[in-house]
Amino acid sequence: MKCLKKDAKLTRFTSTLRKHLTNIKGNLLRWFKDYLSGRFQRVTVHGVTSQPLPVLSGVPQGSILGPILFLIYVNDLPDSVSQDTAVSMFADDTKCHRAVRNPQDREILQSDLNNITNWCQDWRMDSNKSKCGVLQFTRCLQPTINQYTLADIPVKPLTCVKDLGVSITKDMKWNQHVQDLSSKANKCWVLSREQRPAFTIKEFEKYCT
Numbered sequence: 001m002k003c004l005k006k007d008a009k010l011t012r013f014t015s016t017l018r019k020h021l022t023n024i025k026g027n028l029l030r031w032f033k034d035y036l037s038g039r040f041q042r043v044t045v046h047g048v049t050s051q052p053l054p055v056l057s058g059v060p061q062g063s064i065l066g067p068i069l070f071l072i073y074v075n076d077l078p079d080s081v082s083q084d085t086a087v088s089m090f091a092d093d094t095k096c097h098r099a100v101r102n103p104q105d106r107e108i109l110q111s112d113l114n115n116i117t118n119w120c121q122d123w124r125m126d127s128n129k130s131k132c133g134v135l136q137f138t139r140c141l142q143p144t145i146n147q148y149t150l151a152d153i154p155v156k157p158l159t160c161v162k163d164l165g166v167s168i169t170k171d172m173k174w175n176q177h178v179q180d181l182s183s184k185a186n187k188c189w190v191l192s193r194e195q196r197p198a199f200t201i202k203e204f205e206k207y208c209t
Contacts, residue, residue, distance in 0.1 A: 035065070057124075067091070073123075080119045081112040090164065106146045117151050127151075133158035135170055 024032070039060070040052040059066040070092070077094065078087035085098040085108065096116065098109045120127050129150050135158045136143065148155045160169045160176055167177035 032069075035060075036069075074125075077116065077119055080115040082108055085109060085112045087116075095163075100146060109146075110148055113148055113150055113155075129153050129155075132156075133161065135159075135161050135168070137170060137172060 036059070039055040041055050042050045042052045044050075059069045074089065074092075077089065081087055081096060085096060088095045088097070094116075096109070096112060098105060098112070100106050100109060117127070127150060132150055133156050134146075134148055136146070145157065158170075160167055162168070167180050169176050
């Protein structure tokens with residue numbers, strides 16, 4: 001939630017709670033507002049502690065409620081796109097996909113991307129444009145390459161993307177995924193041979209997972 005101002009955050013969070021969880025009101029709603037406001041943070045380096053500074057955005061890191069509050073905050077993002085465009089979300093990872101059969105579909109998808117950009121601007125959330133990309137699936141031998149933008153910045157075309165540990169390529173084949181798994185397994189095998197006496201079982205499992 002970069003650049004998310006305190007007042008905007010609390011107003012947004014209160015409205016989304018009322019919209020999606022109608023039973024949250026009164027003292028419970030005020031408890032959530034108090035939980036998110038009036039927070040401070042400081043750092044200690046080499047025994048020297050900085051002055052506390054107010055935390056004006058985000059949710060408490062490492063908290064149990066943090067992921068839930070974030071999901072509530074972004075819950076209506078899919079409502080900003082058109083009917084035939086789907087939005088898939090996992091934590092802070094968002095994918096927007098649509099079947100593009102003609103130039104009109106391309107324009108609609110670009111419009112949806114513009115709406116997502118506007119949603120992010122309205123609710124003070126920055127999209128990481130350097131990590132955004134376009135992966136196009138097609139059976140055409142000479143496909144039309146469509147160019148899309150986010151906030152007037154071109155979105156780079158991709159040939160492969162990793163989604164929840166699975167390597168997905170534009171030709172929808174498993175070659176890249178199998179190659180990645182084989183490479184990782186080979187590294188673990190070499191490590192088990194060379195460093196086995198120095199590693200505990202838990203450390204080895206952590207490295208190879």
